[in-house]
Amino acid sequence: MTDDANAARAPSGTHDVLWPESTRWETLLALFAAQVERAGYGLAHTPIFEEVKVFRRGIGTGSDVVGKEMYEFEDRGGRMLALRPEGTAPLVRAFVQHRPALPWKAWYATPAFRYERPQAGRYRQHHQLGVEALGPADPDLDVEVVSLADGALRSVGLTDIVLKLNSMGDALCRPAYVERLRAYLAERRDALCDEHAQRLESNPLRVLDCKRPQCRQATDAAPRLVEVLCDPCAAHFARVRRGLEALGVPYRLDHRLVRGFDYYSRTTFEFASGALDAAQNGVGGGGRYDGLVEMLGGPPTPGIGFGIGIERLLLACDAEQVFAVDPPRLDAFVVDVTGGDVARDVTWRLRQAGLRADRAFDGRSMKSQLKAADRSGAAVALLVGPQEVSTRTVIVKPLRGGGDQRPVPVAEVVEAVRAARPTAGGPEGPPPTRRDVP
């Protein structure tokens, strides 16, 4: 990029998604929507910003996301607001506010904002696809949600992904475990990295997912939460595991999986792409949050959900060389060298008939217009010169594949173009061509 110093540009950490890349996004959204709606989830839109307390109470002030990464601001009325850093808390807030009938299953596609230093796969505005299911404490709901996330990732062709699974216990068994872990680690404080020696008191769980070798060593033999779950949590977790196995969803138990938000309880999970060697290889994650609704002022209501990062999912697709999506092509491109009346009328007519049609502007030469027709990817070019005008015809010239050009009466143009279309779609036009999408 060699912009002038004063040329406008997207803010640091944000990015534009322009055509044709945007067709991948569209296709992804459509695939995702089809899968989760098939499972009874309905689309929910909530505001892009919320009162700060929605996130503070739900995610927890101890997390980095809330502590130092939120886009907070005070509006003109003195309200403290924040751009959403994730998707769960806003949806739970909406639940608390509207109290829809249970079970309530919703999905969303939304931007999320975090003030972090940008790097590969990490943006200040990124986008997430996700679902939330409120009401049932049933472990089969966990199975449903995890398998939906797994299915969403696999539906775009990803295969090199690992599902990591853990249980964080509940308010009964976790506190006891945390104390035990703290005591265990306290004896080995010197073996920990500086940072976690510090954080030992405030949040010993986080030491478990430290990547530094010394911390890994110190925690290898540490007591594991899954081994000391209370009976109900253990039974829940066992049922979840059995369900995933029954559905053929492969997973790997990971006792170090301690997700960053305070609201998680019991089942937590994360998907990592093996194709991404960057530090940001997590393409999605989620978990159960049985206390969150109460934290936001609602009645005790269990819940579980997941979020998938769109940018990271697409990066993983690039790395695995899957989910290449062809942008939709035009059915016809009108080339008119007689002043444009025919281009104007014929193009309009084709569009009215549900066909994809475009044309050249500014009265360019035939060569120029044909080049544009070629670049557009249109199936046929419709040529109009003085002779065609006088005979009220249009030359239909195939641009792709074989076939000779032939004159067609203007009155029959729509049918001629429809017949020349590469795909036999409905009157609304062909669907986007998808490659590598099962």
Add this chain to the structure above:
RNA sequence: GUGGCCGUAGCUCAGUUGGUCAGAGCGCCGGGAUGUGGCCCCGGAGGUCGCGGGUUCGAACCCCGUCGGUCACCCCA
């Protein structure tokens, strides 16, 4: 927030130890007799070398600052 690397035409990049160093490929625009794209040929537009300051007789090349990008840490999608 901390650190490493980078910043030359729309894109990908060349630019020797500072002195025709402002270039190439692709893309874009135009042309290749008599209305017809893709291949090929010819021509053209387009950059105050991110920005500001400094060193020097002279800087795209050196120094400082700044902005942006990128990678890593932290954390996460």
